[in-house]
Amino acid sequence: MIKKDLGLLLLIVVVGIVVAIINPRFLLPINLANTANLIGLFGILSIGQAFVIITGGIELSVGSLVALLGVLFIDFIAVQDMSWMLALPLILVLGAVIGAIHGWLITRLNLQPFVVTLCGLLIYRGAARFYTADGTAGFAFGQNFPDLEFLTAGRFYGVPNTFIALVIITVVMWVVLHRSVFGRYLYAIGKNEEAARYSGIRTGRMIMSAYVICGLLTALSAIYFAMYTRSISPASHGQFYELYAIAAAVLGGFSLRGGEGSIVGVVLGTVLLQELQNLVNLLGIPSSLNFAVMGGVILIGVLIDQQWHAIRAQRRLVAAARQTEGRLHDEGSLPVVARQD
Amino acid sequence: MNHSSDIPSPDAPATAFLSLSGVGKTYPGVVALDGLSMDIMPGEVIGLVGENGAGKSTLMKILGGVIAPDRGAILLDGAELHSLNVGSSISSGIAFVHQELNLFENLDVAANIFLGREPLKAGPLKLVDRDRLREMATPLLKRVGAHFSADTPVVSLSLAEQQMVEIAKALSINARLVIFDEPTSSLPLAETERLLSIIKSLKADGISVIFISHRLHEVERVADRVVVLRDGTLVGTLAKAEIGHDQMVKLMIGRVLAARTAKPQRAPGSVALTASGVRTEAYPTRPVDLDIRYGEILGLAGLVGSGRTELARVLFGIDRSYGGAILQDGQQIAVGSARDAVARGIFLVPEDRKRNGILLDFPIAQNITLADLPNLANRHMLSADREAAAAEKQRIRLGIKAPSVSARTGTLSGGNQQKVVLAKWLSMNPKVMIFDEPTRGIDIGAKNEIYGLMRALADAGVAILMISSDMEEVIGVSDRIAVMHEGQIAGILEEDDFSQESVLLLAVGKRVK
Numbered sequence: 081m082i083k084k085d086l087g088l089l090l091l092i093v094v095v096g097i098v099v100a101i102i103n104p105r106f107l108l109p110i111n112l113a114n115t116a117n118l119i120g121l122f123g124i125l126s127i128g129q130a131f132v133i134i135t136g137g138i139e140l141s142v143g144s145l146v147a148l149l150g151v152l153f154i155d156f157i158a159v160q161d162m163s164w165m166l167a168l169p170l171i172l173v174l175g176a177v178i179g180a181i182h183g184w185l186i187t188r189l190n191l192q193p194f195v196v197t198l199c200g201l202l203i204y205r206g207a208a209r210f211y212t213a214d215g216t217a218g219f220a221f222g223q224n225f226p227d228l229e230f231l232t233a234g235r236f237y238g239v240p241n242t243f244i245a246l247v248i249i250t251v252v253m254w255v256v257l258h259r260s261v262f263g264r265y266l267y268a269i270g271k272n273e274e275a276a277r278y279s280g281i282r283t284g285r286m287i288m289s290a291y292v293i294c295g296l297l298t299a300l301s302a303i304y305f306a307m308y309t310r311s312i313s314p315a316s317h318g319q320f321y322e323l324y325a326i327a328a329a330v331l332g333g334f335s336l337r338g339g340e341g342s343i344v345g346v347v348l349g350t351v352l353l354q355e356l357q358n359l360v361n362l363l364g365i366p367s368s369l370n371f372a373v374m375g376g377v378i379l380i381g382v383l384i385d386q387q388w389h390a391i392r393a394q395r396r397l398v399a400a401a402r403q404t405e406g407r408l409h410d411e412g413s414l415p416v417v418a419r420q421d
Numbered sequence: 422m423n424h425s426s427d428i429p430s431p432d433a434p435a436t437a438f439l440s441l442s443g444v445g446k447t448y449p450g451v452v453a454l455d456g457l458s459m460d461i462m463p464g465e466v467i468g469l470v471g472e473n474g475a476g477k478s479t480l481m482k483i484l485g486g487v488i489a490p491d492r493g494a495i496l497l498d499g500a501e502l503h504s505l506n507v508g509s510s511i512s513s514g515i516a517f518v519h520q521e522l523n524l525f526e527n528l529d530v531a532a533n534i535f536l537g538r539e540p541l542k543a544g545p546l547k548l549v550d551r552d553r554l555r556e557m558a559t560p561l562l563k564r565v566g567a568h569f570s571a572d573t574p575v576v577s578l579s580l581a582e583q584q585m586v587e588i589a590k591a592l593s594i595n596a597r598l599v600i601f602d603e604p605t606s607s608l609p610l611a612e613t614e615r616l617l618s619i620i621k622s623l624k625a626d627g628i629s630v631i632f633i634s635h636r637l638h639e640v641e642r643v644a645d646r647v648v649v650l651r652d653g654t655l656v657g658t659l660a661k662a663e664i665g666h667d668q669m670v671k672l673m674i675g676r677v678l679a680a681r682t683a684k685p686q687r688a689p690g691s692v693a694l695t696a697s698g699v700r701t702e703a704y705p706t707r708p709v710d711l712d713i714r715y716g717e718i719l720g721l722a723g724l725v726g727s728g729r730t731e732l733a734r735v736l737f738g739i740d741r742s743y744g745g746a747i748l749q750d751g752q753q754i755a756v757g758s759a760r761d762a763v764a765r766g767i768f769l770v771p772e773d774r775k776r777n778g779i780l781l782d783f784p785i786a787q788n789i790t791l792a793d794l795p796n797l798a799n800r801h802m803l804s805a806d807r808e809a810a811a812a813e814k815q816r817i818r819l820g821i822k823a824p825s826v827s828a829r830t831g832t833l834s835g836g837n838q839q840k841v842v843l844a845k846w847l848s849m850n851p852k853v854m855i856f857d858e859p860t861r862g863i864d865i866g867a868k869n870e871i872y873g874l875m876r877a878l879a880d881a882g883v884a885i886l887m888i889s890s891d892m893e894e895v896i897g898v899s900d901r902i903a904v905m906h907e908g909q910i911a912g913i914l915e916e917d918d919f920s921q922e923s924v925l926l927l928a929v930g931k932r933v934k
Contacts, residue, residue, distance in 0.1 A: 255802075259803055260802055260803065261795060261798045261801050262801065264803060265794075267783075268780055268783070268787075271780045271781075272781075274777050277759055278737075278777045279763075279792040280759045280792050281759075282758065282760055339782065
């Protein structure tokens, strides 16, 4: 797993060098900061998705949730005059509750994750558009929230605070997934839910927790996205974000069957995706090709990974064969005793 | 064709149907078959035994034309075959009945038998001639003693009946040699009898049979000759008169076994777990009453489908109970989930190891510690050192053969995988252990180790419930035997009354005096 992460890191560096050579503006602080900001925004979303994917599930409603929760957050603080210190935890709780409902439908009522979250995708998008009567949610002229704006869209010594938030969340979630009993349970469930249940693990509760974590992180990134764009048109805000998150996880070595992947992997996957977006902009590739580039790179990445595994397996076989031949050769010099009487 | 049921004597002029001469196959890292020579006479039933990895499957694959041998010759009716592929194996009349049945459940019996060889109607559309198909299948079914018709959907057949379809399929290619690979391992006792009689009738028709089985008593009953493989080498051939359980085992493992199972070192203690009128999903209207005592191994015999596994699942909290009560030490307990059972020291070693028992992709250590993580953890955080130490301790205690506890569990043999399942529970202070088919698909050496462990647990005071369809195992290992029939306990046998007949009679619902 660590080898995989290193490979991804190498790819990120190589692509970065190539882009920097072709267009040195890649390395301008303003470009790096912008890209880091986007990495922070999408990274938080992707880590949430990773927790669901590790259990063998999928969360498709993420993009719509970013729109709905973003609309609600802006409405709460800009129209309803709610203090952002109250609105922020409220939105987080809402995200967690929605995650819990998804988890409940999946574990208690045995619905498929794809179906539950696909319905969520449609429902939350519709709800967001209905809530603003398909209008744009935004701040009135002169409305300012200095503390909130610093925390969400501000910079600390030039580093976007979203990126810093991602680093903190990555460390916390790395500990949760890779060093806690809960994390081990999630891997076990992803690999073989039945066997996990037969080992006395409360599989339903664990899976539900994964969806709650995903909802929580989605809500947090919804607030970040809202404060980043400052105005939300609910028909398109956050569209396809679930696919960015899933793509980052797949690039980072996650298996959609569950039980495989790492936090470092999904973060690196996000970094690579955003680097590619940046590459499209900087190299003057028509931005209409954006998705095509992303899709192509993911496909190639997955292919290389698979071939790499096949080659290594082959090599192991050949090595084993050589050893055997050597042994047979040695035995050949001895008198053959084949029969036992 | 030779229609006599006599065993061809070695000096008879009859040529062997199939002769192997010095056949060998080497895989990278292992010599799978090392210069095997044997003859298969027409109408002869050969028992082929050997531990897992002895080379049986390699031999089968060679005869089936799936893999080519590296050396040696194969002679059919005395003429050398220069290459044997799947097609020529079938046209030579070699047929297989595998352990895992390969039928399409959504099709009917006749369609399964003639899959890919359906008779077609005249005309450009090449439609399947369904009437002709049924006509062709019917005599084959009759020959294997089936009572269902050719248009029965396979999904509605029992395992044993499905196996009859497999045999009919084998006969449909005009088989001259039928190879049975562990045919009885998924069959309940009564249906095993039926299979053995089908084999005898094949023999009477002059068809040769190779019967591969870990169940030596069945081999003993049906074989004219037993061939024993060990480490890819033929280590011995037993003629009809010499065939015996102990001789086979001795050749298979290369040493003489001590007494098959040890006797208990202590008298059974008080009742550990009671099922009182428990009703399960399989038979919601039939209550089960059963006491399991500390320090005893209670065998639970019965036909497949008699509700034994369902009872185990209710006791372990996997399935909900449809009524009745579960008592531990005389106190009624609620077992709503496996977690509840585990917390009370009630553990299950499940029947389907790969699906329910272990995570094949996990390292051995993580499988062993999976259920006990809360105790090994430090405030919800994993402790790699403590995990490794706990796993290593169990590896040594159970003699799990693996390079290290960080090896992938899926790389282990069946017996060692089963030991990993055991290891998971042993460190957690078991009170009641339920074993569901504990040695299915495990070779003899590992089997005996598992029996030894079960006995050691019982001697240490653990109450053990052992579900088993292996008659030898039920009688050899249990201290008492409860027999289930259609969801109820048909009777409980004390050691003095143990016999195959009494278990079998109870299992099929007859009374035993």
